[in-house]
Amino acid sequence: MIKLIALCAGVSGALAAGLPAPLAAEPRAITVQSTTSTQNSGLFDGILPQFTQETGIPVRVVAVGTGQAIRNAANGDGDVLLVHAKPDEEAFVEAGFGLERRDVMYNDFVLVGPGDDSAGVRAAVDAPAALQAIAQAGAPFASRGDDSGTHKAERALWAAAGEEPGRAAQAWYRETGQGMGATLNIAAGMEAYALTDRATWIAFGNKGPLEIVFEGDPALFNQYGVILVNPERHPFVHAEEGQAFIDWLTGPRGQAAIAAFRANGEQVFFPNAG
Amino acid sequence: MNAAVRHEALTPGGEAFRARLRVRGLRKSAGGVLRISIDELGLAPGGVTMVLGANGAGKSLLLRLLHGLVLPDEGTIAAPPGVQSMVFQRPVLLRRSVFANLDFALKIAGIGRAERHRSVRELLSRHGFGDRAGQPARSLSGGEQQRLAMIRALSVSPAILFLDEPSASLDPAATSSIEALIRSAARQGTKVVMVTHDPGQARRLGDEVLLLHRGRIAEQGPAAEFFAGPVSGAGRAYLDGSLYLDP
Amino acid sequence: MQDFSQSFLSALWLILSGDGDLWAIVILSLQVSLGAVVIAAAIGMPLGAWLAVSRPPGRRAIITVLNALMGLPPVVVGLALYLLLSRAGPLGPLELLYTPTAMIAAQAVLVTPIIAALSRSALEGLWDEYAEQLTSLGQSRLGAIPTLIRDGRAALITAALAGFGRAIAEVGAVLIVGGNINHATRVMTTTIALETSKGNLDLALALGSVLILIALLVNVAVSIVGRDGASPSGPSASGTGPQMAGAR
Ligand SMILES: Nc1ncnc2c1ncn2[C@@H]1O[C@H](COP(=O)(O)OP(=O)(O)OP(=O)(O)O)[C@@H](O)[C@H]1O
Numbered sequence: 001m002i003k004l005i006a007l008c009a010g011v012s013g014a015l016a017a018g019l020p021a022p023l024a025a026e027p028r029a030i031t032v033q034s035t036t037s038t039q040n041s042g043l044f045d046g047i048l049p050q051f052t053q054e055t056g057i058p059v060r061v062v063a064v065g066t067g068q069a070i071r072n073a074a075n076g077d078g079d080v081l082l083v084h085a086k087p088d089e090e091a092f093v094e095a096g097f098g099l100e101r102r103d104v105m106y107n108d109f110v111l112v113g114p115g116d117d118s119a120g121v122r123a124a125v126d127a128p129a130a131l132q133a134i135a136q137a138g139a140p141f142a143s144r145g146d147d148s149g150t151h152k153a154e155r156a157l158w159a160a161a162g163e164e165p166g167r168a169a170q171a172w173y174r175e176t177g178q179g180m181g182a183t184l185n186i187a188a189g190m191e192a193y194a195l196t197d198r199a200t201w202i203a204f205g206n207k208g209p210l211e212i213v214f215e216g217d218p219a220l221f222n223q224y225g226v227i228l229v230n231p232e233r234h235p236f237v238h239a240e241e242g243q244a245f246i247d248w249l250t251g252p253r254g255q256a257a258i259a260a261f262r263a264n265g266e267q268v269f270f271p272n273a274g
Numbered sequence: 275m276n277a278a279v280r281h282e283a284l285t286p287g288g289e290a291f292r293a294r295l296r297v298r299g300l301r302k303s304a305g306g307v308l309r310i311s312i313d314e315l316g317l318a319p320g321g322v323t324m325v326l327g328a329n330g331a332g333k334s335l336l337l338r339l340l341h342g343l344v345l346p347d348e349g350t351i352a353a354p355p356g357v358q359s360m361v362f363q364r365p366v367l368l369r370r371s372v373f374a375n376l377d378f379a380l381k382i383a384g385i386g387r388a389e390r391h392r393s394v395r396e397l398l399s400r401h402g403f404g405d406r407a408g409q410p411a412r413s414l415s416g417g418e419q420q421r422l423a424m425i426r427a428l429s430v431s432p433a434i435l436f437l438d439e440p441s442a443s444l445d446p447a448a449t450s451s452i453e454a455l456i457r458s459a460a461r462q463g464t465k466v467v468m469v470t471h472d473p474g475q476a477r478r479l480g481d482e483v484l485l486l487h488r489g490r491i492a493e494q495g496p497a498a499e500f501f502a503g504p505v506s507g508a509g510r511a512y513l514d515g516s517l518y519l520d521p
Numbered sequence: 522m523q524d525f526s527q528s529f530l531s532a533l534w535l536i537l538s539g540d541g542d543l544w545a546i547v548i549l550s551l552q553v554s555l556g557a558v559v560i561a562a563a564i565g566m567p568l569g570a571w572l573a574v575s576r577p578p579g580r581r582a583i584i585t586v587l588n589a590l591m592g593l594p595p596v597v598v599g600l601a602l603y604l605l606l607s608r609a610g611p612l613g614p615l616e617l618l619y620t621p622t623a624m625i626a627a628q629a630v631l632v633t634p635i636i637a638a639l640s641r642s643a644l645e646g647l648w649d650e651y652a653e654q655l656t657s658l659g660q661s662r663l664g665a666i667p668t669l670i671r672d673g674r675a676a677l678i679t680a681a682l683a684g685f686g687r688a689i690a691e692v693g694a695v696l697i698v699g700g701n702i703n704h705a706t707r708v709m710t711t712t713i714a715l716e717t718s719k720g721n722l723d724l725a726l727a728l729g730s731v732l733i734l735i736a737l738l739v740n741v742a743v744s745i746v747g748r749d750g751a752s753p754s755g756p757s758a759s760g761t762g763p764q765m766a767g768a769r
């Protein structure tokens with residue numbers, strides 16, 4: 001197997017020769033392990049060209065669920081981690097996989113659901129009450145179920161609501177095991193409720209019968225943080241370039257770029273590095 | 275005349291005995307039935323040996339055994355040194371051009387490219403295929419394919435040539451051109467072992483006759499003697515067309 | 522449906538008008554999948570030919586396994602390769618993860634069993650036909666492998682195209698080992714998956730149609746080349762000379 005792959009690598013080296021490859025003298029490209037919400041909203045396409053233009057450092061984004069992004073980064077398969085699950089990020093740093101964690105920006109989660117709102121979520125006073133209404137009505141709810149930042153936030157909200165959906169066989173609670181956009185596609189197809197970050201929602205093109213049915217509770221706050229993967233742990237990490245990216249993102253120019261980014265004409269990320 | 279030729283051609287230094295194709299204790303079963311059983315056999319050292327016998331007698335199987343394509347269950351086959359080639363009852367031409375079919379045989383025989391190409395061109399034009407060198411061999415007619423297979427088998431100048439009904443589906447003119455090829459090969463010292471169902475052909479070409487019946491040798495001897503008066507019952511039955519395999 | 526035909530036309534227009542990003546994606550798709558097929562053919566065809574001509578112990582079992590491997594789940598291949606190529610994995614120092622090379626390797630692993638199994642079954646028939654004649658001419662079993670590959674090339678081209686079809690349509694493996702990185706490892710299928718997840722279903726479907734179109738074009742191109750290549754080599758009737766006959 002290994003031999004085969006080494007052979008493949010050798011042969012395909014020639015085929016890949018025409019592809020962009022970093023030159024030793026130039027700044028090396030960095031790989032950012034991030035989440036589907038940042039990618040699907042178009043944020044990276046919006047701000048990365050500016051960074052690359054200013055510094056000459058190309059940025060490659062791998063967009064997966066927060067859980068997988070953290071695991072990939074722990075394996076050293078990335079130089080920078082940009083996700084939204086603060087406790088997990090702190091644990092990542094604690095375990096020595098990353099250096100310092102910094103806040104970058106925030107947005108919020110919203111509950112979306114069918115416009116007729118059969119579960120009466122619109123009348124809820126807070127987020128836990130909204131979820132309780134869904135559970136009591138047994139209205140279909142599409143969960144990411146993929147250990148992503150949004151999934152973790154959703155689980156925390158269910159816990160606050162005193163519910164444990166998914167434990168027993170509850171037909172109304174559907175775990176998609178997929179990214180935010182894919183989950184919204186499924187929710188639109190089943191006329192289900194779902195928790196989504198606002199950025200993905202605004203940029204999402206297949207809303208169908210779905211509308212925002214609940215928003216604004218401080219419990220729905222969604223903080224993004226950035227961490228440099230520990231170069232002592234993984235000597236391959238492009239620490240210098242990665243740090244430059246973090247400094248830019250949390251510095252005035254990056255923060256301004258985030259604030260200026262619009263999805264469907266709306267601001268969806270709010271810089272709060274501090 | 276034939277006898278004289280073969281003794282000059284195939285017995286240099288009086289080695290006639292050693293140059294014979296010899297078989298001892300040969301047994302071969304297929305499909306659970308003993309198909310070939312020959313205790314002792316030596317073929318005349320030159321010229322053309324005709325293998326005759328009813329359908330299913332084991333002629334093709336014997337040729338395969340002698341040529342080494344099929345391994346015997348028991349027994350030994352000793353062949354004089356030198357290249358052997360064979361033309362099958364259903365000739366197999368490669369899915370290539372006429373030219374490439376001959377070129378391939380010579381290449382395996384270890385002949386260098388330039389010389390190979392020269393002799394292939396020469397062979398093709400000598401045998402009237404010169405203008406069809408580039409044509410796919412499989413697009414030739416059945417008879418032409420058989421002739422090409424024959425030319426290919428001869429192209430390597432074999433010491434022994436096995437032919438399994440080489441003119442079975444040919445018109446009279448093509449048959450006589452195949453027979454001419456066989457004669458000239460024998461004249462040049464190639465030992466020919468050939469199966470045919472055509473008694474006339476056997477009479478015309480054969481120096482020696484081997485009659486096979488149910489996998490055993492029913493009769494062996496000079497062709498002239500066989501056709502003048504077969505000694506075995508099977509031989510007599512064969513010649514008046516009443517030799518069947520099934521009881 | 523009107524949305525779709527509009528999206529399809531605009532996706533087609535993006536390609537025809539030379540939209541750089543989309544072109545880069547299309548070209549990378551072709552590079553990766555064709556590269557994988559070349560490697561898989563280099564391994565799979567001789568392997569299939571060897572299984573067709575020889576009778577090693579356990580041959581039946583090998584063929585059964587090979588046939589089963591035709592259905593390898595791309596995600597599993599991607600995951601296995603990820604674990605190997607990850608910086609924490611045994612081949613981490615090669616720094617191949619999230620590169621087109623890794624994607625080529627993943628697809629080559631997927632496609633090799635397909636090409637090997639299809640080659641084996643095609644060449645076995647040819648070997649049945651050729652075996653006695655080649656042996657009679659003095660060719661060994663192993664020596665017959667190049668002969669079979671050459672004369673069976675029409676069937677082998679079909680095997681390679683089946684492999685290409687699998688590779689170009691595959692998303693699970695390249696997504697994991699390639700990472701779907703914009704301007705680096707994004708190919709048609711991962712773009713389609715991404716656009717789907719953005720809810721841009723029309724665009725995703727349009728890109729899918731373009732993908733089918735491209736696969737069709739590759740098949741047409743190969744069948745044209747294959748038809749020329751399958752015509753007999755050797756001097757033509759017009760007498761271009763026998764030099765061509767030996768040209769490999
Ligand atoms: N591999 C095999 N398996 C089973 N039976 C076989 C095999 N090879 C030969 N036989 C049988 O052995 C017998 C002799 O076959 P062979 O081909 O030698 O006949 P033949 O004398 O050449 O007949 P024909 O004149 O029709 O060509 C036939 O009955 C045939 O069915």
Ligand SMILES: [Mg+2]
Nearest residue numbers: 333334363438
């Ligand atoms: Mg026969």
